[in-house]
Amino acid sequence: MIETVIRKRIEILTDSALARRVTEAIDRAGITGWTITPVTSGKGRDGHWREERVMGTDKVFVLTIAPQDKAMALAEDLAPILSSHGLLLTMWDVEVIRGERF
Amino acid sequence: MIETVIRKRIEILTDSALARRVTEAIDRAGITGWTITPVTSGKGRDGHWREERVMGTDKVFVLTIAPQDKAMALAEDLAPILSSHGLLLTMWDVEVIRGERF
Amino acid sequence: MIETVIRKRIEILTDSALARRVTEAIDRAGITGWTITPVTSGKGRDGHWREERVMGTDKVFVLTIAPQDKAMALAEDLAPILSSHGLLLTMWDVEVIRGERF
Amino acid sequence: MDASVLQTFTSPVVLFFVLGLLAAFARSDLAIPEAIAKGMSLYLMAAIGLKGGVAVAKSGIDARVLGALLIGILASFALPLIANLLLRTFGRLDRINAGAVAAHYGSVSVVTYVTAVEILTGSQMAPQGFMVAVLAAMETPAILTGLLLARGLGKSSDGRSKGELLHEVFLNASVVLLLGAFAIGMIAGPDGFAEVTPFFEAGFKGVLCLFLLDMGLIAARRIMDARSVTWRLAVIAIALPLINGTLGTLAAHAIGLDVGSVAAFGVLCASASYIAVPAAMRLALPEADPGIYLTMSLSVTFPFNILINIGLITAFASMLAGGAAVP
Amino acid sequence: MDASVLQTFTSPVVLFFVLGLLAAFARSDLAIPEAIAKGMSLYLMAAIGLKGGVAVAKSGIDARVLGALLIGILASFALPLIANLLLRTFGRLDRINAGAVAAHYGSVSVVTYVTAVEILTGSQMAPQGFMVAVLAAMETPAILTGLLLARGLGKSSDGRSKGELLHEVFLNASVVLLLGAFAIGMIAGPDGFAEVTPFFEAGFKGVLCLFLLDMGLIAARRIMDARSVTWRLAVIAIALPLINGTLGTLAAHAIGLDVGSVAAFGVLCASASYIAVPAAMRLALPEADPGIYLTMSLSVTFPFNILINIGLITAFASMLAGGAAVP
Amino acid sequence: MDASVLQTFTSPVVLFFVLGLLAAFARSDLAIPEAIAKGMSLYLMAAIGLKGGVAVAKSGIDARVLGALLIGILASFALPLIANLLLRTFGRLDRINAGAVAAHYGSVSVVTYVTAVEILTGSQMAPQGFMVAVLAAMETPAILTGLLLARGLGKSSDGRSKGELLHEVFLNASVVLLLGAFAIGMIAGPDGFAEVTPFFEAGFKGVLCLFLLDMGLIAARRIMDARSVTWRLAVIAIALPLINGTLGTLAAHAIGLDVGSVAAFGVLCASASYIAVPAAMRLALPEADPGIYLTMSLSVTFPFNILINIGLITAFASMLAGGAAVP
Ligand SMILES: Nc1ncnc2c1ncn2[C@@H]1O[C@H](COP(=O)(O)O)[C@@H](O)[C@H]1O
Ligand SMILES: Nc1ncnc2c1ncn2[C@@H]1O[C@H](COP(=O)(O)O)[C@@H](O)[C@H]1O
Ligand SMILES: Nc1ncnc2c1ncn2[C@@H]1O[C@H](COP(=O)(O)O)[C@@H](O)[C@H]1O
C-alpha cells in the first residue's frame, strides 16, 4: 500500500503579464515549484475576454502544491494585491505521493 | 490571518461547439463568471480523439466558482443534456479569498 | 434533486513524451477514460522550463476520474516510476453526476 | 483515365497526403500543431475566395454563373436524400445518425475541391473562377435537409429555436471567410489582387501540401481508432462519392459548363464536408455519433476522392466533353 | 482628399479589416488562432525593422534623421499631457485610468503605421526608411509620462522599484524585435537582405491582410462586450487621433521632411498603442481598467485611423506640401 | 578562415540567432509561440527533404552517394564512444547521463546543417543534394549506441521491450518527415517541385531567420537557468564539435566528396541533436537529467557551431581541397 500525504493545491488565475509576480511570491514562500497552464477565455465583472495574447491581456493559471503552512503564507502574501491586480485564488486539499518533495 | 470561505468549483468538459450552451447556463444560474481552458486530447467510450479544432470536435474545460446553491442550480439545469451532449461534470469544495465576489 | 456520487480525480503531470506510458496505465487499471490538457511552463528542482515542444521536453497534465479502488490501483501501478520518470501525481475527491459511467 | 490517375500520383500535393496516411498507419508521432493547421485552413479559404472573386471581377456574372449556382444549391438540398435512403436501408442507421451523415454528403469539402483544381489546372482544364461561389453556396443547404431528416420540423433537443441555430450555421467561419474573400476579390479586382499575389498565390500549393499531410495523418489515425463504422457504412462512404459525382458531372454538363468546371462540380457533389457540417451537427444533433459521420467523411470518402475519384470524375467529364481521356 | 479615402477602401488590406469587423458584428465564429496572430505580428515587426534598416544602410544617417527621431521622442513624451487633460475634464476619468489611457495615445500602433505605409506607397508617397526607427523610439516614452500622471513619483502599488519596471518596459518584445531587425538590416545591408526578400517582402502585404482581419474581429468583439466606455470617452477616442495627427503632421512638415514621411509621422502621433502599452499597464498600473484603455485604443481609435484618419492625414500632408490632394 | 567567419557574421540568418541570444540575456520577454516554432521546424524539414530528393532525382544514385551514407551511419554509431569516454573521465558523469549525452553528439542537428548549407552556398560551395539523406541516416544510430552505453543489453526501466522503443525512435517525426519529403522530391522530380518552389524555396531563408531567433532565445534562457552543467561539461561541449568536426571532415575528404559536401559532413559530425534525441531519451532513459544533455547540446554546442565552428570547418575543408581559404 503506497502512502499519500495531504497537501494544499493552490490555483491562481492571473494576467500573464503578472504571472512573474505570482511565481516570485511562490518562491518567496519557500514552495518547491509551480506549474503554469494556459487559459482560453473567461467572463467576470469586466465582461467577456478572449485569447488576447497579442494585447498582453490574456490570462494563465499558476498552480502550486504546498504544505498547509506555506500555502497560508503564500495566500497572506498575495492577499493585498488580489483585488488590485484582479487575481482569483482557490485552494483545496489533495493527496500526493512522494510527499517529502513538497 | 486572512479569511477564506468555501465555494464549489465546477468543471465541465464539453465540445467547444457547445461551450456557449454551458456558459449561458452559468449566466442563467446567476454565477458571476467562468473561465475556459483548453484540452488537448482524450479517450472515453467513443474511442480516442485528438486536437481536432479543424473539425469542430475539439473539447474545452469550462470552470466556474459558485456558492453551493447556485452550483446545484447549475447542475440541475445541465443534468438533462449531460448524456445527450456528452458533457462530463465534476465538482468539489474549494476555499477562496475575497468570497464576497462569488 | 439530482444525485451525485464521489469519485477520485487524479491529475498526473508528465513529460509529453511519456504521456502514453501514463494513459496505458490508466487503461490497464480499467478506468473508462482520461483527458489531456496542456501545460505552459513550470519550475521544480530541475530549474525553470518553458514551452519546449520543439525539444520534446514539454509537459502535459493527464487527468482521469475513477472510483476509489481503481484510482488506488493506478497510483500503485505508477508509484515505482514516479521518481525515475519525474511524474507529479495529485488526487482528491470530487462529486460527479452520471456516476455509473466512471 | 489512367493518365488522370497517374497525374494524381505524381503531384506533390497528393504525395504529401499519402505520406500522412503512411506515417499515421506506421504509428509515427508526426503531427502538425492544431494552430498551424487552423491557420493553413484559413489561408486556403481566403486565397481561393480571393482568386474566385478576382476571376468573376474579370469575367462578369452571366446566366451560366447563375445556372451553376442554382444547380449547386439544388444539389446540396437534394443529395442528402439519396444518402439518407442508403444509410437507413443498407446502412442500418437510426434516424438521427442517418440524417447527420446525410448532411455531410450534401455539403462539400473545400480541400477536396482545391486539390481537384490543382490537378485539373495541371491538365490544362482549370475550372472557372465562379465555381468558388458555387462551393460556398453548397456548404449549408445540406445541413437543413439533414436536420429535417433527423428531427422533422420540431424543436432541437435543448430547446433552442431553429432561428438561432440557422444563424450559427450560416455564419460559420468557412462560409464567412470564403464569401468575404470572394467579395474582396471582386472589389479589389485584378489590380488590387496583384499586390497580394506573392502571398496568396505563390504560397498556395506549398501550404496545400502541408495541409494535406495533416489531413492524411488525421484521417488515418481516426480510422485506426474507429469503432462505430461497420463495413456497410464503409461501402456507403465509397458508393456515395461515386453516385453523387456522376450525378453532379452529368448535371453540370447538361447546363453547358466547360469541361474543367463540369469536373469541378462533379467533385463538389462527390465530396463530403468535414469542417462546417460536423461543427453544425455538434450543435444541432449532439446525440448523433461523431465517430460515425467524421470517420465516414474524413477517413473513407476524403481519401477515396483525393486518390481515386478526382481522377475518375475528370476522365468522365473529358469523355462527356467528347474528348478522349486527358493526355 | 476623396481620392485618398477611396484609395483606402479598395485596398485589400483595409477590406480584410472591414470583413473582420462585419463578421464579428454579425456574430460569426470566425477566429484566428492566437499563436498565428502572434506569429504574424512578430513577422510584421521583423519585416518592417529589416526594411527600415536596409533603407538607412543605403541612405545613411543625417540631420534629418536625427530631427525626426527627436520630434518623435518629444511627441511621445508630450502627447499624453493633452490626452490626460481631455480625459480628466471632459472624459471624467479618475487619475489612474486617465494616466493609463494617456500613455496609449502618446505611444504608437505598429499596424496603423504599416497600413499607412502601404496606402502611401500605393499613392507614390512612400515614407523614408528611417521612420521605422522613429516608430520604435516613440513606443515607450509615453509610458513614463502616463505613469507619472497616474501615480506621481512614488513607488508602484506592489512595492517594485521603478527601475525593475522600466527594464521590463524598455525590453518589451516589440521594441527589441523592431530595433533588433533594424540593426540586422543595417549590418546585412541590401545584399544580405536580398536573400530573405521573398519571405520578408513578398509575403508582407498578404500577412497584413490576415492580421487586419483578426484585428477587425477583435476590435468589433471587444466593443460589443464593452461596458466601461461612456460616450464621452468614445468622443475623446476620435478627437485625440484628429488632434495628435494634425499636430504631428505640422511638426514633421516644419522640420522639412518629405510628404510621405510627414504623413507617416502624423499617423504615428494619431495612432494609439494596443500592444506594448497595455502589457506595460497591466504590470505598472494593474488597478487601471483594461476595459477602458483597450476598448478606446483598439475598438475606436484603431478603426477610425485605418478607415478614415490615414486618408485625412495624407490629404493634409499633401496640402501642406503645396500639392493638390493626391490623384 | 577569417573570410568564412566574417561571412558568417553578416548573414541575416546568423544575425537573427545573435539577436535571440542578446534579447534573452537582457531578459526581454520576446518569445515565439511554440506552435509557430513547431510549424517552422516542420516546414524546414519538409523543404530540405524535398530539395534533397529533387537533387538526387536529377543526379541519380551512385557509389559516392552510397559511400557518404555509409560513413554517415558509421560515424553516428561510433562518435558516441568518443563522447562517452570524455564524459566518464574528464566530465565525471555517471553511466546513465554519459550515455544520454553521448547519443546527442553522435546524432545530428538539422538546423545546424541547414545554416551551414546557407553559409556554404553563399560562398559558392553548395553541398550535394544527397547529403540530406546522409543527415536523415545519421539521426538515429547514435541513439542505439547511447542506450547500450547507458544500460547495456538489459530491459528498459519500465519494462518495455527494446523493440517497442526502437519503433518509437525510428519513426520519430523528423526522420519520417525528412525521408518522406525526400522520397516525394525523388518521385515528383524537378517538374513537380517547380509547382511548390515559391513556398518551399523562396520562403526558406526567411523562415530560417525567425527559427534561429527562437533558438537563440531558448538557448540563452536555458543556460541562464542551468544548474547541472559544470565547467568540465561545458569544456566537453566545445571540445566534441571540434574533434568530431575534424574527424568528419577528414573522413569525407578521404572518400573523395566535393569540398562543399566535405564541409557539410564535418558539420553533421560536429553537430549535436536537440530534437530527436532528447525526445528519445525521455522515453528510453527517463532517469537521465535533461538539464545536462539539453543545456550541453542546445546552449553550448549549438551556438558554438553556428557562430564559430561552421566557419572553421569550412576553412579546413577548403584547405584539404588544396584551395586557399574561401574568398
Ligand atoms: N510544488 C509544486 N507545485 C506545482 N508544480 C510543481 C511543484 N514542484 C514541481 N512542479 C512541476 O513539476 C515539474 C518537475 O519538477 P521537478 O521534478 O521538481 O523538477 C516542474 O517543472 C513543475 O512544472
Ligand atoms: N465565478 C467565477 N468562476 C470562474 N472564473 C471566474 C469567476 N469570476 C471571474 N472569473 C475569471 O476571472 C476573470 C476576471 O474576473 P473579474 O475580475 O470579475 O473581471 C474572468 O475573466 C474569469 O476568467
Ligand atoms: N474517466 C474519465 N476521466 C477523465 N476524462 C474522461 C473520462 N471518461 C471520459 N473522459 C473524457 O470525456 C470525453 C468523452 O467521453 P465519452 O463520452 O465517454 O466518449 C473523452 O474524450 C475524455 O476526454
Ligand code: NA
Ligand atoms: Na457533396
Ligand code: NA
Ligand atoms: Na500616438
Ligand code: NA
Ligand atoms: Na554529431
